[in-house]
Amino acid sequence: MHAKPNPQSSSFEPHQSESPDDLALTTEGTGETADSLEDFSDNVSWLPDAITILDHDLNLIWGNNMAETWFGFSTSEHAHSDFIELIQSNEIKEFILGKGYPESFECASPKNPDLVLRLRFLPYKNRQYLLQARDITQIKALENIRRDFIANASHELRTPVSILYGYLEMMSEKKGSGISSEWRQAIKHMRKQIIRIKQIIEDMSTLSRLENPDTPNPSEALDMDELIESASNNARALSGKSSHSILTKVNTNYDLLGNRSEIESLVSNLVSNAIHYTPAEGRITIKWDVKSSVGTLSVADTGIGIEKQELPRITERFYRVDSSRSRNTGGTGLGLAIVNHIVNRNNAKLRIKSIPKRGSVFSVIFPRSRIQPNNRSTDLLFG
Ligand SMILES: Nc1ncnc2c1ncn2[C@@H]1O[C@H](COP(=O)(O)OP(=O)(O)OP(=O)(O)O)[C@@H](O)[C@H]1O
Ligand SMILES: [Mg+2]
Missing domain, CATH: 1.10.287 (Helix Hairpins)
Incomplete structure (x- = not known):
């Protein structure tokens, strides 16, 4: 029996707003009204998406035609087999076992490497799991054309x-x-x-x-005390006569494993936004903390805040809540799109909390695999 996977909840996360994957919810709804697996399988067997149902111990219960073709199993032959042993792809195995992957995951079909699939793994009724896969080969090809352009x-x-x-x-x-x-x-x-x-x-x-997935992303252990100190000095210079108070709070026991220039760019984009969108003499707090094996890098401000309905859009390229105001600050509307890409490249999550006229908190949550107790640490996280 495998360690129990932990499919994550669907809380607001900017990088998911572009995802067309809404089928899982529809399927779940259908499942709830269906009387039996038979009804359910009749309904979804010919869907263009792959649907696989696993039991609590990750044994195969059923897969539709697409699932059989893309993953290379046969329900009649392999029902009740351990799906983790059945599936010929280490990355899919790890995704199912919940080893630090984001909610949706892109990979090649184990049976046809030219096919790009986007997977989601969700809890399903009666302590079962549902693995949904969608063919996104064409979307990826178009994305490549756009990126190259x-x-x-x-x-x-x-x-x-x-x-x-x-x-x-x-x-x-x-x-x-x-x-x-x-x-x-x-x-x-x-x-x-x-x-x-x-x-x-x-x-x-x-x-x-x-x-570009081929862009190298070499990781090193980053001393967050030093990195945040340098970000706060830059913030003071940027604030200039506006005299914001810049505070820092760093858990010095843990390093972040990441690409230095990308993490610096992430912090600098968040901090420069905090300065630009906070009136003179406001407070900016930059924090790094590790709790329950999760690392959180956050930038909080006491600025103008963002209306709730704007939140899902602010990480889009060129999107600015108030373009005339942002133009005055010299913004292009690409800063948070850059932040979002860096977040995704680190398997992290971006959470934004904001209250108009009170301020905002941008938190980047890094998985356990990105955190390392350092030499200066006396309190060892991983035993
Ligand atoms: N801390 C913040 N407080 C209030 N609004 C913010 C904050 N951060 C971002 N925003 C809003 O989100 C929009 C997008 O931010 P983003 O950083 O992508 O672009 P920008 O700051 O306008 O330009 P730049 O590309 O130079 O960063 C901003 O125009 C602003 O409206
Ligand atoms: Mg910006």
Whole structure:
């Protein structure tokens, strides 16, 4: 018998808002009204999605035609067999056993490596489990085209924009009477806009790098005390005359295992938002804590907050709650999209709590596999 899997609850998580996977709920609803497995199997046997039902001990009860084809079993032959032994894919085994994977999981079909599947594993009635798989090969192909387009476009734009920027820099530094005051003003505006375009290009190429599964993601043990100290110094510099109070609270016993530049970018995006969207003299708190084997990195502010209905959208590319206000702060609307990608690459979760006019807390929750007690630690988490 296997350790009991722990399918996670469906609380609000930004990275799931794009997911089309709503079938599981429909299926569950059908199951509740069905009198028997037979009724249920009649209803879903020809669905384009794969549906597999497992018992409490992860033995196969039933799979529809798609499940048999994509996973390579036969209900008539393998019913009551241990599904973990049956399935020819280590990543699917680990996903089912709940080893730190997110709620939905993408992988190749064990029977056809060209087929990309998105899996969900859910509790089902009478202490059973339901494994749902959807063919997302075409969606992935389109995503690749979009990603390549953005990567190529931002790469191609870089050089001409740098040349324009260079000339505008030269012109704005030019002293003397060669340039009229009218043109000086225009050059100042052009320079401001070109800096904005440069930032958008930079963010777009960061996003396509983060989206590319082939981008290397080397991990190292990060001293969070040092990382947060440096983030808080940057925050003070960014706040400048606005004089926000920047507080930090760090559990120094645990390091985070992650890619330094990505984690720094995650913290810096959250902290710069906290500064931009918090009035002068407000309070920003950056925290790292580890409890119950889970690491939480959070940035809290006492700023303008976000209306509840906006929350599911704010991690979308270019989405800004109040675009005129954000334009004034120089924002492009890509910061939280970058944060979201880094969160996903670390198998972490982003949780946002916010009360309009009171403030917001952005928390990134890292799984146990990303946390490491360090040499300075006396209290060992993992025994
Ligand atoms: N701490 C916060 N408090 C209030 N609103 C926030 C906060 N963080 C983000 N937002 C809202 O979410 C939107 C998206 O944030 P995001 O960081 O993606 O873009 P941005 O800050 O506008 O631009 P940039 O790409 O430069 O970061 C913001 O425009 C703002 O409306
Ligand atoms: Mg931002």
